[in-house]
Amino acid sequence: xHCAFDCEDNMNQSSSRLLEETPEVIASRLFQRAHLRxxxxxxxxxTFFLLVAPLDWMGQNINGAPxxxxxxxxxNILLSMILGMSLPWxxxxxxxxxxxxxxxxxxxxxxxxxxxxxxxVAAAIFALSLVAALWLKLPNLDRWILAALGLYVGAxxxxxxxxxxxxxxxxxxAATGILLAFTALSMQLCLAIFFGMSGLITLxxxxxxxxxxxxxxxxxxx
Amino acid sequence: MSAKIQRxxxxxxxxxxxxxxxIVALLAAVEEADFQYLRQxxxxxxxxxxxxxxxxxxxxxxxxxxxxxxxxxxxxxxxxERGKQVLDTYxxxxxxxx
Numbered sequence: 001x002h003c004a005f006d007c008e009d010n011m012n013q014s015s016s017r018l019l020e021e022t023p024e025v026i027a028s029r030l031f032q033r034a035h036l037r038x039x040x041x042x043x044x045x046x047t048f049f050l051l052v053a054p055l056d057w058m059g060q061n062i063n064g065a066p067x068x069x070x071x072x073x074x075x076n077i078l079l080s081m082i083l084g085m086s087l088p089w090x091x092x093x094x095x096x097x098x099x100x101x102x103x104x105x106x107x108x109x110x111x112x113x114x115x116x117x118x119x120x121v122a123a124a125i126f127a128l129s130l131v132a133a134l135w136l137k138l139p140n141l142d143r144w145i146l147a148a149l150g151l152y153v154g155a156x157x158x159x160x161x162x163x164x165x166x167x168x169x170x171x172x173x174a175a176t177g178i179l180l181a182f183t184a185l186s187m188q189l190c191l192a193i194f195f196g197m198s199g200l201i202t203l204x205x206x207x208x209x210x211x212x213x214x215x216x217x218x219x220x221x222x
Numbered sequence: 223m224s225a226k227i228q229r230x231x232x233x234x235x236x237x238x239x240x241x242x243x244x245i246v247a248l249l250a251a252v253e254e255a256d257f258q259y260l261r262q263x264x265x266x267x268x269x270x271x272x273x274x275x276x277x278x279x280x281x282x283x284x285x286x287x288x289x290x291x292x293x294x295x296x297x298x299x300x301x302x303e304r305g306k307q308v309l310d311t312y313x314x315x316x317x318x319x320x
Contacts (some may be wrong), residue, residue: 030248034263100294104259106252 029162031106036161038103038213040091042169042206048087049199051080057188102218118159126152143181146190150177153198165205173198226318236281237312241266242274246283246309249301257297275299283308 035041058073065073083090095103129148133141154174157166176197180190237246244264249255255263261271278284283305287298301309 030244030263031251034259037262096291100291101258102262104262105256105291105296105298106259107254108252 031108032160032162034106036163036166037209038095038099039206039209040094042202043210044083044087044091044206046199046201046203046206048080048083049195049202051076051083051199053192053195053199055080057192060188102213102216119156122152122155142187146187146194147178147181150174150180150194153177157202165209169198169201169205172201229315230319233315234308234312236277236283237308239274241270242278243312245271245274245278245299246301246305249284249299250306250309254298254300257299260299278305 055073055076058069058076062070062073096105126148130145133144138144151174154170154177157170157173160166161170173194176194180194183190185193237243241264244266245260248260248263257271257275260266260275261268264271266274275284275286279286283302285300285302287300289296289298
């Protein structure tokens, strides 16, 4: 019954939206929803954020630290770089290796240009704002950067997900960045808290979705 | 205006059905997808999806290929050039009329 309502809803949405949007836009939205339904992107991105979170703070306090702490710092840098660079490939590999019976197989078109352009424009705006702030010699520049980083990460999450859970993660990330900007904590600690908080809620959200997804019964293909 | 409205009578009925429209719109965004992926993404039941794909295949809008990936059987579906043209025309006619 639930599925029947879902199906009908999907159909009605697709039919009505076809009048206002191109089929590519509608299909991209369906594809995006499918891409996020297992929670894997959130799990990997959340883990990446958690790995990155303490880097700056650890870097500041590494002098005179025991050898084990230095090794942990080096391992963290290496893991962050590997995970950061292989994220899309890793998600695809896990799905094809372990989840293909549940998720099915899809081969994408070479590039989703619209999304890439929007993310590039957002990054350019962020960089330009930074240059402008430096040029204007704004007081407490690091605090402005922290607040802007929170807003930027929040906006990217909201844009990518376009669902309630992503909006919640986006709102918490943005609020964390802005609130931390008003504290007297050091910038290194603020960044660690920001990425730690953002990573943790992203990871938790992904894990909940993943567990729910794995509990769904596998239905045989055609 | 009446000419645009009258064009609605010529609309392709194969693609006009919401389930098939959803499948075609989804396939327009990817290179190819298998049966399971389409079922998960559209939310259609197995029987419904199978029936819709057969109709789209008969009309020449979707190409279906049965293959394997390791032990996993794949029913790969991809939108044909004819399918892309029909979807584009469908959208233009509806948009102009409504």
